[in-house]
Each structure stands twice: as C-alpha cells, then as structure tokens.
Amino acid sequence: xxxxxxxxxxxxxxxxxxxxxxxxxxxxxxxxxxxxxxxxxxxxxxxxxxxxxxxxxxxxxxxxxxxxxxxxxxxxxxxxxxxxxxxxxxxxxxxxxxxxxxxxxxxxxxxxxxxxxxxxxxxxxxxxxxxxxxxxxxxxxxxxxxxxxxxxxxxxxxxxxxxxxxxxxxxxxxxxxxxxxxxxxxxxxxxxxxxxxxxxxxxxxxxxxx
Numbered sequence: 001x002x003x004x005x006x007x008x009x010x011x012x013x014x015x016x017x018x019x020x021x022x023x024x025x026x027x028x029x030x031x032x033x034x035x036x037x038x039x040x041x042x043x044x045x046x047x048x049x050x051x052x053x054x055x056x057x058x059x060x061x062x063x064x065x066x067x068x069x070x071x072x073x074x075x076x077x078x079x080x081x082x083x084x085x086x087x088x089x090x091x092x093x094x095x096x097x098x099x100x101x102x103x104x105x106x107x108x109x110x111x112x113x114x115x116x117x118x119x120x121x122x123x124x125x126x127x128x129x130x131x132x133x134x135x136x137x138x139x140x141x142x143x144x145x146x147x148x149x150x151x152x153x154x155x156x157x158x159x160x161x162x163x164x165x166x167x168x169x170x171x172x173x174x175x176x177x178x179x180x181x182x183x184x185x186x187x188x189x190x191x192x193x194x195x196x197x198x199x200x201x202x203x204x205x206x207x208x209x210x
Contacts, residue, residue, distance in 0.1 A: 026054040028068070030160070030199030036076040038173070038191040041090065048073025048093070050197060056104075059203075066102040066113070071095070074193045080129070087129060094138070094170070094193070095123040100146060109152045117144040117164065143167045144193065160199045166192040 029051040033044035052070030059066075073095050080089035102115030119142040126135040148162025169190025 022058045022060075024056040024059045024203050026056065026201045026203040028052055028054060028070075028160075028199045028201040030197060032072060032074060033196040033198075034074045034076060035194045036074075036092065036170075036191050037194055038169070038171075039076050039090070039092070041076060041078045044194075044196055045079070046075045046077035046091070046093075048075060050199060052098075054201065056203070059106075062106050064104055064106070066100075066104055066115075068098070068100040068102070070098045070100065072098050072119070072195075074195060089127070089129050091127040092135075093123075093125045094121060096120065096142060097122050098142075098144075102146060104150075106152070111150045111152065111158075113146070113148045113150065113160075113162070115146045117146055118142075119144065121170075138171050139169065142170055142193065148197075156203050156205075158201045158203070160197075160201060162195075162197045162199075164193070164195040164197060166194075 029049070032048045032050050034046040034048055035042065035044045050070055050072040052068055052072075054066055054068040057065040057067075073093060075092040075094050076090065077092075078088060078090040080087050096119040098117050098119040100115055100117035102113045104111045104113040121138060121140050121142065124135045124138050126133050144164050144166050146162055146164050148160060150158050150160040152158045170193055172190040
C-alpha cells in the first residue's frame, strides 16, 4: 500500500511539473561507500556505483521537490589478512533500482535535502571464506531515509553528499543480535543498508512556461 501511495505522489509531482513547464531534468553519477548494520562487521569498506536521472520541480525557488530514478549498488565487504591470522572474508553486493523523492532547501550555492527512497532489489551476490554462496531471505523491497547536503557549482553542475539508511530490515534475523550500544539495539531485527553517497549532477537546460 505504501509503495503505491509513493508512486502516486511521484506521478502527481511529475504531472504538475510538466503542466506548468517548471522542471529541470538532470543526469547523475557517483559512488556509494557502503556498510551493512547487522552483518557483524563495521566500516564503509565496500564501494559501488550509483547513476540515474532526475527531475527538479520549480528549482528556481528556495524550496523545491526532486524526483530521481537510479541504479545503486550497495553491500558490505570484509577482507581477510592471512599474514595476521585473520582468515575471515565476506562480501555482499546488492543491486537496486530506486525511486528517491526529496525536498531541497537552497541557500545561495548550498542546498540541504531530506527524503525517502523506494527500492527494488534486482540482483544479489554473496561470498564467504570458501567462495560464492547462494544468498537467501533478502527482502525484495527497500524503504530508506535520505539526508544530505550539496553545492551548486554553477547553473548546470552540482556535487551532492548524502546518507541513505534502510528504515526496515533488508534481511530479518530469526534471533536478534545484541549490541552494548543502545542506539544500535534499536535496529537489531536484521540487516540494514548504511550508505555514504557522493554524486555529481548535470542539469540540462530548463524550459520556461507560458
């Protein structure tokens, strides 16, 4: 139900933008620094590409909407160090098709943003000490929160940094893990994607309404 409501909101925003001709399309590309809360490892040790397109509604105003359509690779990685007696290795790659919806506040050349992303898991691969293993029980849908900040270099080019965190487990645990940190214990029902993203966006020339 929440999925269809989100898609409906996006369609309303796009329709309104097209009707008023107050939109700017853009293309974006960047990289994700990735980790997974709940996999017993720590650190943003995995990296994955992110790329997509965007539509900004009324971007000449201080407060405006932004709808994106993205391919995003997430996951986790643990490197083994046999010379130190550490033979534990792990890698998880999660490929998502995502639809982020953001609200931005522009202050001169700096903008702040927050929003929600709906993602569909397109492909997953997992490795351990012995090689690739069949992944199991990963949720097909992801709901994630987004907060970030960006810098508008000029009319066409912007650089964007954001944090993206799963709101619900991407994989549930039959037995929850226990963490000494109380904040971590709030999210001990399974695995959650934690992302630090850096992207560059090129805005195409805009259209003016009548």
